[in-house]
Amino acid sequence: MRFMRLGEPGAEIPVAGGDDGSTWDLRPLTDDLDGAFFASDGLARAAAAIAAGELPEFDGGGMRVGAPIARPSAVICIGMNYAAHARESGSEPPKDVVVFYKHPNTVVGPNDDILLPPGSVKTDWEVELAAVIGKRARYLSSPDEALAHIAGFTVANDVSEREYQLERSGGQWSKGKSFETFNPLGPWLVPTAEVGDGSGLGLRSTVNEQPRQDSTTSDLVFSVAEIVHRLSQFTVLEPGDLINTGTPEGVALSGRFPYLAAGDVVELGIDGLGEQRSVVRAATR
Numbered sequence: 048m049r050f051m052r053l054g055e056p057g058a059e060i061p062v063a064g065g066d067d068g069s070t071w072d073l074r075p076l077t078d079d080l081d082g083a084f085f086a087s088d089g090l091a092r093a094a095a096a097i098a099a100g101e102l103p104e105f106d107g108g109g110m111r112v113g114a115p116i117a118r119p120s121a122v123i124c125i126g127m128n129y130a131a132h133a134r135e136s137g138s139e140p141p142k143d144v145v146v147f148y149k150h151p152n153t154v155v156g157p158n159d160d161i162l163l164p165p166g167s168v169k170t171d172w173e174v175e176l177a178a179v180i181g182k183r184a185r186y187l188s189s190p191d192e193a194l195a196h197i198a199g200f201t202v203a204n205d206v207s208e209r210e211y212q213l214e215r216s217g218g219q220w221s222k223g224k225s226f227e228t229f230n231p232l233g234p235w236l237v238p239t240a241e242v243g244d245g246s247g248l249g250l251r252s253t254v255n256e257q258p259r260q261d262s263t264t265s266d267l268v269f270s271v272a273e274i275v276h277r278l279s280q281f282t283v284l285e286p287g288d289l290i291n292t293g294t295p296e297g298v299a300l301s302g303r304f305p306y307l308a309a310g311d312v313v314e315l316g317i318d319g320l321g322e323q324r325s326v327v328r329a330a331t332r
Contacts, residue, residue: 161206313327
Protein backbone atom coordinates (compact mmCIF):
# COMPACT_ATOMS: atom_id res chain seq x y z
CA MET A 48 0.00 0.00 0.00
CA ARG A 49 1.21 3.49 -0.88
CA PHE A 50 -0.05 6.59 0.88
CA MET A 51 0.06 9.92 -0.97
CA ARG A 52 -1.30 13.46 -0.96
CA LEU A 53 -2.43 14.92 -4.29
CA GLY A 54 -3.29 18.51 -5.17
CA GLU A 55 -2.01 22.03 -4.93
CA PRO A 56 -0.01 23.19 -1.88
CA GLY A 57 -2.30 23.60 1.11
CA ALA A 58 -5.15 21.72 -0.57
CA GLU A 59 -3.74 18.19 -0.89
CA ILE A 60 -6.12 15.23 -0.83
CA PRO A 61 -5.07 12.10 1.11
CA VAL A 62 -5.20 8.93 -0.98
CA ALA A 63 -3.93 5.35 -0.89
CA GLY A 64 -2.75 3.33 -3.86
CA GLY A 65 -2.41 -0.37 -4.48
CA ASP A 66 0.13 -2.31 -6.48
CA ASP A 67 -2.46 -2.80 -9.24
CA GLY A 68 -2.69 0.95 -9.88
CA SER A 69 -5.95 1.47 -8.00
CA THR A 70 -6.27 4.63 -5.91
CA TRP A 71 -8.73 5.27 -3.09
CA ASP A 72 -9.92 8.52 -1.54
CA LEU A 73 -9.12 8.59 2.19
CA ARG A 74 -11.25 11.64 3.03
CA PRO A 75 -14.05 9.50 4.55
CA LEU A 76 -11.45 8.46 7.14
CA THR A 77 -9.28 11.55 7.62
CA ASP A 78 -8.78 15.13 6.53
CA ASP A 79 -5.05 14.57 6.01
CA LEU A 80 -2.08 12.27 6.54
CA ASP A 81 -1.08 13.96 9.76
CA GLY A 82 -0.13 13.13 13.33
CA ALA A 83 -3.72 12.47 14.39
CA PHE A 84 -4.15 10.00 11.51
CA PHE A 85 -1.00 8.07 12.41
CA ALA A 86 -1.73 8.11 16.15
CA SER A 87 -5.18 6.58 15.57
CA ASP A 88 -3.69 3.61 13.66
CA GLY A 89 -4.79 5.26 10.44
CA LEU A 90 -2.67 3.14 8.12
CA ALA A 91 -4.26 -0.08 9.36
CA ARG A 92 -7.75 1.46 9.38
CA ALA A 93 -7.29 2.61 5.79
CA ALA A 94 -6.13 -0.82 4.66
CA ALA A 95 -9.12 -2.45 6.36
CA ALA A 96 -11.57 0.01 4.82
CA ILE A 97 -10.12 -0.59 1.36
CA ALA A 98 -10.32 -4.36 1.80
CA ALA A 99 -13.97 -4.01 2.86
CA GLY A 100 -14.81 -1.86 -0.17
CA GLU A 101 -15.76 1.10 2.01
CA LEU A 102 -13.71 3.80 0.26
CA PRO A 103 -14.41 5.39 -3.14
CA GLU A 104 -11.85 5.12 -5.91
CA PHE A 105 -10.06 8.31 -6.87
CA ASP A 106 -8.73 9.51 -10.22
CA GLY A 107 -5.69 11.65 -9.49
CA GLY A 108 -4.25 11.62 -12.99
CA GLY A 109 -2.37 14.84 -13.74
CA MET A 110 -2.57 16.18 -10.19
CA ARG A 111 0.48 17.55 -8.40
CA VAL A 112 2.05 15.10 -5.97
CA GLY A 113 2.51 16.67 -2.56
CA ALA A 114 4.64 15.49 0.33
CA PRO A 115 3.13 12.22 1.62
CA ILE A 116 2.62 13.65 5.11
CA ALA A 117 1.14 16.93 6.23
CA ARG A 118 3.53 19.48 7.68
CA PRO A 119 5.24 17.67 10.56
CA SER A 120 5.75 19.20 13.97
CA ALA A 121 9.46 18.36 13.72
CA VAL A 122 12.01 17.43 11.06
CA ILE A 123 14.86 15.69 12.84
CA CYS A 124 17.98 14.88 10.83
CA ILE A 125 20.88 12.52 11.44
CA GLY A 126 24.29 13.59 10.17
CA MET A 127 27.25 11.54 8.94
CA ASN A 128 25.31 8.27 9.20
CA TYR A 129 27.13 6.54 6.33
CA ALA A 130 30.82 5.91 7.01
CA ALA A 131 31.96 6.83 3.48
CA HIS A 132 30.01 10.11 3.57
CA ALA A 133 31.48 10.99 6.95
CA ARG A 134 34.96 10.51 5.53
CA GLU A 135 34.26 12.53 2.36
CA SER A 136 33.12 15.29 4.72
CA GLY A 137 36.44 15.11 6.55
CA SER A 138 35.25 13.21 9.64
CA GLU A 139 35.34 9.72 11.06
CA PRO A 140 32.03 7.88 11.58
CA PRO A 141 30.39 9.14 14.78
CA LYS A 142 30.17 7.17 18.03
CA ASP A 143 26.66 8.48 18.69
CA VAL A 144 23.94 9.98 16.53
CA VAL A 145 24.68 13.48 15.20
CA VAL A 146 21.40 15.41 15.34
CA PHE A 147 20.24 18.64 13.74
CA TYR A 148 16.86 20.08 12.84
CA LYS A 149 15.22 21.58 9.78
CA HIS A 150 12.27 23.94 9.86
CA PRO A 151 9.08 21.95 9.07
CA ASN A 152 8.22 24.40 6.28
CA THR A 153 11.18 23.10 4.27
CA VAL A 154 9.03 20.07 3.36
CA VAL A 155 7.65 20.24 -0.18
CA GLY A 156 6.47 17.76 -2.79
CA PRO A 157 8.82 15.31 -4.50
CA ASN A 158 8.69 17.10 -7.84
CA ASP A 159 8.52 20.70 -6.60
CA ASP A 160 11.29 23.13 -7.50
CA ILE A 161 14.33 23.55 -5.27
CA LEU A 162 14.87 27.29 -4.78
CA LEU A 163 18.48 28.48 -4.63
CA PRO A 164 18.94 31.08 -1.88
CA PRO A 165 20.08 34.49 -3.20
CA GLY A 166 23.84 34.44 -3.71
CA SER A 167 24.22 30.75 -2.92
CA VAL A 168 27.06 28.93 -4.69
CA LYS A 169 27.23 25.87 -2.40
CA THR A 170 23.80 24.25 -2.45
CA ASP A 171 24.04 20.45 -2.31
CA TRP A 172 21.79 17.40 -2.71
CA GLU A 173 21.42 14.48 -0.26
CA VAL A 174 19.23 11.43 -0.92
CA GLU A 175 17.98 9.97 2.35
CA LEU A 176 15.68 7.31 3.72
CA ALA A 177 13.11 9.13 5.85
CA ALA A 178 11.06 7.58 8.65
CA VAL A 179 7.69 8.85 9.88
CA ILE A 180 6.77 8.32 13.52
CA GLY A 181 3.48 6.52 14.08
CA LYS A 182 3.24 6.37 17.87
CA ARG A 183 4.51 8.70 20.59
CA ALA A 184 8.00 7.57 21.58
CA ARG A 185 9.75 8.42 24.86
CA TYR A 186 12.50 6.56 26.71
CA LEU A 187 12.15 3.44 24.59
CA SER A 188 13.92 0.39 25.97
CA SER A 189 15.40 -1.04 22.76
CA PRO A 190 15.63 -0.71 18.96
CA ASP A 191 13.11 -3.57 18.67
CA GLU A 192 10.59 -1.54 20.63
CA ALA A 193 11.46 1.53 18.55
CA LEU A 194 10.62 -0.16 15.25
CA ALA A 195 7.00 -0.54 16.37
CA HIS A 196 6.78 3.26 16.71
CA ILE A 197 7.61 3.91 13.04
CA ALA A 198 4.57 4.30 10.76
CA GLY A 199 6.47 3.98 7.51
CA PHE A 200 9.19 5.18 5.19
CA THR A 201 9.59 7.64 2.33
CA VAL A 202 12.25 9.41 0.24
CA ALA A 203 13.81 12.70 1.31
CA ASN A 204 16.26 15.12 -0.24
CA ASP A 205 18.07 16.85 2.61
CA VAL A 206 19.11 19.85 0.51
CA SER A 207 21.97 21.74 2.18
CA GLU A 208 23.61 25.11 1.70
CA ARG A 209 27.17 24.28 2.73
CA GLU A 210 28.46 27.84 3.24
CA TYR A 211 25.74 28.51 5.81
CA GLN A 212 26.00 25.00 7.25
CA LEU A 213 29.78 25.00 7.78
CA GLU A 214 31.37 28.41 7.23
CA ARG A 215 28.65 30.64 8.65
CA SER A 216 27.09 28.17 11.04
CA GLY A 217 28.39 29.22 14.43
CA GLY A 218 28.57 25.51 15.11
CA GLN A 219 24.93 24.78 14.26
CA TRP A 220 24.19 23.03 10.97
CA SER A 221 20.53 24.06 10.85
CA LYS A 222 21.40 27.48 9.41
CA GLY A 223 22.36 25.78 6.13
CA LYS A 224 19.44 23.35 6.19
CA SER A 225 16.31 25.42 6.70
CA PHE A 226 15.94 27.44 3.50
CA GLU A 227 12.54 27.14 1.80
CA THR A 228 12.06 24.00 -0.37
CA PHE A 229 15.10 22.31 1.22
CA ASN A 230 13.28 19.02 1.98
CA PRO A 231 11.51 17.54 -1.05
CA LEU A 232 9.64 14.49 0.29
CA GLY A 233 7.91 11.53 -1.28
CA PRO A 234 6.26 10.52 -3.52
CA TRP A 235 4.84 7.82 -1.21
CA LEU A 236 4.74 6.75 2.38
CA VAL A 237 5.03 2.96 2.54
CA PRO A 238 4.07 1.30 5.85
CA THR A 239 6.73 -0.37 7.98
CA ALA A 240 4.85 -3.66 7.62
CA GLU A 241 5.81 -3.66 3.93
CA VAL A 242 9.33 -2.23 4.22
CA GLY A 243 10.57 -3.94 7.37
CA ASP A 244 13.32 -2.18 9.28
CA GLY A 245 14.43 -0.10 6.29
CA SER A 246 17.67 -2.01 5.66
CA GLY A 247 18.79 -3.37 2.30
CA LEU A 248 17.21 -0.62 0.19
CA GLY A 249 19.21 0.80 -2.70
CA LEU A 250 19.27 4.59 -2.85
CA ARG A 251 20.65 6.78 -5.61
CA SER A 252 20.80 10.31 -6.98
CA THR A 253 21.71 12.00 -10.26
CA VAL A 254 22.22 15.62 -11.33
CA ASN A 255 21.44 16.37 -14.98
CA GLU A 256 21.29 12.57 -15.51
CA GLN A 257 24.88 12.17 -14.28
CA PRO A 258 25.32 9.65 -11.42
CA ARG A 259 26.10 11.05 -8.00
CA GLN A 260 25.09 8.71 -5.15
CA ASP A 261 24.61 4.94 -5.29
CA SER A 262 24.49 3.01 -2.03
CA THR A 263 22.29 0.90 0.22
CA THR A 264 20.63 1.57 3.55
CA SER A 265 22.41 -1.50 4.92
CA ASP A 266 25.45 0.80 5.16
CA LEU A 267 23.84 3.06 7.75
CA VAL A 268 26.10 3.53 10.78
CA PHE A 269 23.01 3.59 13.01
CA SER A 270 19.95 1.66 11.80
CA VAL A 271 16.60 3.45 11.69
CA ALA A 272 15.36 1.57 14.76
CA GLU A 273 18.58 2.45 16.62
CA ILE A 274 18.13 6.11 15.64
CA VAL A 275 14.58 6.20 17.00
CA HIS A 276 15.65 4.40 20.16
CA ARG A 277 18.49 6.86 20.81
CA LEU A 278 16.42 9.92 19.95
CA SER A 279 13.73 8.85 22.40
CA GLN A 280 16.26 9.07 25.24
CA PHE A 281 16.46 12.85 24.94
CA THR A 282 13.39 14.01 23.01
CA VAL A 283 9.78 12.93 22.79
CA LEU A 284 8.89 11.89 19.24
CA GLU A 285 5.32 12.63 18.20
CA PRO A 286 3.15 10.92 15.56
CA GLY A 287 3.83 12.49 12.17
CA ASP A 288 7.35 13.62 13.05
CA LEU A 289 9.84 13.16 10.21
CA ILE A 290 13.34 11.71 10.65
CA ASN A 291 15.90 12.03 7.85
CA THR A 292 18.37 9.22 8.51
CA GLY A 293 21.51 10.41 6.69
CA THR A 294 23.00 10.40 3.21
CA PRO A 295 25.64 8.23 1.50
CA GLU A 296 28.76 9.50 -0.24
CA GLY A 297 28.56 11.30 -3.57
CA VAL A 298 27.60 14.87 -2.70
CA ALA A 299 29.17 18.10 -3.92
CA LEU A 300 30.79 18.68 -0.53
CA SER A 301 33.22 15.89 -1.47
CA GLY A 302 34.85 18.18 -4.04
CA ARG A 303 34.23 15.65 -6.80
CA PHE A 304 31.17 17.39 -8.25
CA PRO A 305 29.97 20.96 -8.78
CA TYR A 306 27.35 22.43 -6.51
CA LEU A 307 23.85 23.02 -7.82
CA ALA A 308 23.05 25.88 -10.18
CA ALA A 309 19.80 27.24 -11.58
CA GLY A 310 18.48 24.95 -14.29
CA ASP A 311 19.97 21.76 -12.85
CA VAL A 312 17.70 18.73 -12.52
CA VAL A 313 18.09 16.59 -9.40
CA GLU A 314 16.62 13.08 -9.51
CA LEU A 315 16.76 10.58 -6.69
CA GLY A 316 15.02 7.48 -5.46
CA ILE A 317 14.96 4.51 -3.11
CA ASP A 318 13.97 0.95 -3.96
CA GLY A 319 10.25 0.43 -3.37
CA LEU A 320 9.68 4.01 -2.21
CA GLY A 321 9.59 5.85 -5.53
CA GLU A 322 11.45 8.59 -7.35
CA GLN A 323 11.77 12.38 -7.15
CA ARG A 324 12.58 14.94 -9.81
CA SER A 325 13.27 18.55 -8.84
CA VAL A 326 14.36 21.47 -11.01
CA VAL A 327 16.68 24.01 -9.38
CA ARG A 328 15.46 27.61 -9.70
CA ALA A 329 16.79 30.89 -8.35
CA ALA A 330 14.71 32.19 -5.47
CA THR A 331 13.23 35.64 -5.84
CA ARG A 332 12.93 38.02 -2.89
